[in-house]
Amino acid sequence: MARQRLFKSILAVTTTGLGVYAYDSNTEAQLVTRNVRTFYNGIGLAVDYKLNFKPGDLSSMEAVHERVANRIYDVCERNGGLYIKIGQVIGTQAAVLPAQYQKRARKLFDAAPAVPYSVVERVFQEDFGVSPHEIFKEFDPKPVASASIAQVHKAKLHDGTVVAVKVQKPAIRKQMDSDLLAFRMLLHLYERLFDLPMVFVSDYVEKHIRMEADFEREAHNSMIAWKNLQKEKTLNGLVYIPKVFSEIGSKRVMVAEWVDGVQLTALDKLKAMGASPAQAMQVTVEAFASQIFKSGFLHGDPHPGNVLVRKHPHKKNQFQVVLIDHGLYIEESEKFREEYCRLWEAMFLLDTKTLNEICQKWGINDSNMFASVTLQKPYMPSKAPHLAQGNVSFHDAYEMQMSMKTRIRNFLVNQALFPRELIFVSRNMNIVRANNKAMGSPVNRINIMARWAVYGLESKNKEKRGIRDYLKHSWRLVLFETTLFAMTVSFYIVKLTEKANQIIWGKASQGFEAVLDARMKEQLQQQFGIVLDESVFDA
Structure with a gap:
């Protein structure tokens, strides 16, 4: 009888667990699936280090670092969303982590999968009570870009203005608390494993990750950054930040002026356009240096996809550097x-x-x-x-x-x-x-x-x-x-x-x-x- 009760209990727990897992796997946020994956791999890497890390045995140490780095970044890639950001933050500590972590960190900058147009429509219905096609004269259902927390669609206002519409993936809000808790746990684990100061940055980094998911704040950031740049006479006309249409935005949707340009580091395209790579880079460095040393209001993510070069709209044979994606900003004291x-x-x-x-x-x-x-x-x-x-x-x-x-x-x-x-x-x-x-x-x-x-x-x-x-x-x-x-x-x-x-x-x-x-x-x-x-x- 005791064995039968035990068997039935195990069967019930297993069946319930599989049912919850199956249900959660088909939900948008997949909170249970992602947390179980994180927890399972967290225990796995801790056990791996505990049992197999042998100081002085160089080959075993290198193998453990390789396995654990792959395990951590595989979790970040499979969980997606804020885990991509978290993995990138861990990657910024590469100077004091083993080389295996440095190699894997660089793979987290690839494009993230987009959500279907039906999900985009749902975000608009929840935030505005209408579909995208009721707000815009034209709205391309196929995104032109997709990142960890949002994707961008090309659209046209009723007055003919072409705009970029940034739409947040709705699962991000649901996942945020548990993802940031995992981030804190990961920092604690790294601090314990490598005996390095890492946890002290968690509050500040978490605060800014949360701010990055607020598109009304991003719109505000872009306007402040533009005002600051206009004060710099040496950069006047050389740097541009697209106009934001705040009247048709929300915390999950931002509408900004569409800008055609090429990425800063696309040398062949720059030369084909007739732009000087040296001049474009000079202006870019000057723009960010002005933020660091003068305004104290700084763009936190100036990777090549966020720095474009275009022909100047009003001056012949001149070019402008265009700064986009102003979600991650810091304000220096x-x-x-x-x-x-x-x-x-x-x-x-x-x-x-x-x-x-x-x-x-x-x-x-x-x-x-x-x-x-x-x-x-x-x-x-x-x-x-x-x-x-x-x-x-x-x-x-x-x-x-x-x-x-x-x-x-x-x-x-x-x-x-x-x-x-x-x-x-x-x-x-x-x-x-x-x-x-x-x-x-x-x-x-x-x-x-x-x-x-x-x-x-x-x-x-x-x-x-x-x-x-x-x-x-x-x-x-x-x-x-x-x-x-x-x-x-x-x-x-x-x-x-x-x-x-x-x-x-x-x-x-x-x-x-x-x-x-x-x-x-x-x-x-x-x-x-x-x-x-x-x-x-x-x-």
Whole structure:
């Protein structure tokens, strides 16, 4: 009897579980399915590390890292939605995670599947009480693009204006709480497994992911960003942000002016259009540098699909850079913005006193390491970085990564002081750097940003200076310009050397950013103990 009752109980639980699973698998949000998948794989990777991770046994360690990285990113890809964003956030920690994580993280930027038009109609009925064809003169049911949380349709207003209609996938709202809970759990797990500070960023990142899913906020972001750019006379007419039609929007639907353009890094299309890749990249770097150092209102996702180039609608033979997708923005505090400007100025003046003071205010103990990460090039104020590439054995790499845990803990001595803005400022800078590299490094990105850092200080401090401050500032400016000139010379020496190698030896050109990547990789290996995959710097 006892066995029969046990058998019936197991059968009932199994049948109920299968029924719930079958039902949930056919729902839009698939909350049970996605959470079970996450929970199952979470236990699996924890057990894998516990049983099979053997410090000193290099082959088994590498295999465990490979299996766990594949398991985590497979979950992100299969669950989709916010898991794609979560996986990308984990990927931004690639510099201090094993190379296997670096390789898999790059696969999360592929296009996401679109939802059927019937689902789009349902969103319009729920938000506006009408179908898309009752709001628009024309509405293409086939999306032109699909991303992790939304897809875009081309439409036409009744006055003939062509617009882009961004429609949120309805499952996102239902999945958000459980997905972000999984994100927190994943950060806790990573912090425990790798003994690295990661959980402290969760509140800030979660807040901005939630904001990104609010299209009314995105519309507001785009209008604020456009007003800020219009204040910059040097960018007037060179940068454009499409108009938003807020009167026909909601938290899940945004309507904006349609813009025909080509992606920033599509070199063949740029040249066919008659646009200069160098000029397009120059304007792009200037636009984002103005946001970082002057307005303090920054686009958090400037990948090539969000930066377009088009022919200027009013000026013949001129072109405009068009910035789209303004969902992920951060607003820097004035204190952070000014300190970040001062930090960049200090790095170029080799002012270690100021550099150390700012780093200490931010809870950072290793100013040289932080400067290297900020510039995305080796920073050694006492010694110029060497171009030679060092060879590091796998055993040495393991030893250095083990000692890196202590260094990272010492690097960030006070997590409470660390400016959360740096999370997305660093993301913006790394993507812009990768865009420049993909185009063959047509511009000296670091010099451009350094100059905007000084502009950011000038805009606030110009009125306050007396004669003594003016003379001091003038002298610092001379030193600053001298450093920029030296870097400009280095930039063109690299370009001329690569051109000569291309002509004489037939070697492919790498570009200035690739040279900086090589230097950075070498320093991270030799000085900081971080071992990187070859293309970790690519977006």
